[in-house]
Amino acid sequence: MLRRREPVPFAFVAEADRFRSNVTPPPRERASAGEVAGRWLVGLTIVAGLVGSLVLGMPALSQDQAPSQTQQSQASQGH
Numbered sequence: 019m020l021r022r023r024e025p026v027p028f029a030f031v032a033e034a035d036r037f038r039s040n041v042t043p044p045p046r047e048r049a050s051a052g053e054v055a056g057r058w059l060v061g062l063t064i065v066a067g068l069v070g071s072l073v074l075g076m077p078a079l080s081q082d083q084a085p086s087q088t089q090q091s092q093a094s095q096g097h
Contacts, residue, residue, distance in 0.1 A: 049057075
């Protein structure tokens with residue numbers, strides 16, 4: 019893929035994609051045991067909530083069960 023070079027007023031902008039820094043970034047700090055445990059707990063809570071909503075919601079979503087009795091109020095039965 020060819021990139022079309024357009025004239026730019028500043029040379030450093032034109033050569034910015036070829037610039038390499040000789041400064042290395044500092045190493046990342048490792049997460050403490052409490053932070054790792056907290057992340058696991060949050061993840062586990064989210065997964066448990068999704069599974070729980072599926073378990074509780076599946077009976078309400080199933081359509082293959084026909085009602086075995088017709089429900090009538092006491093007022094319609096004349097009581």
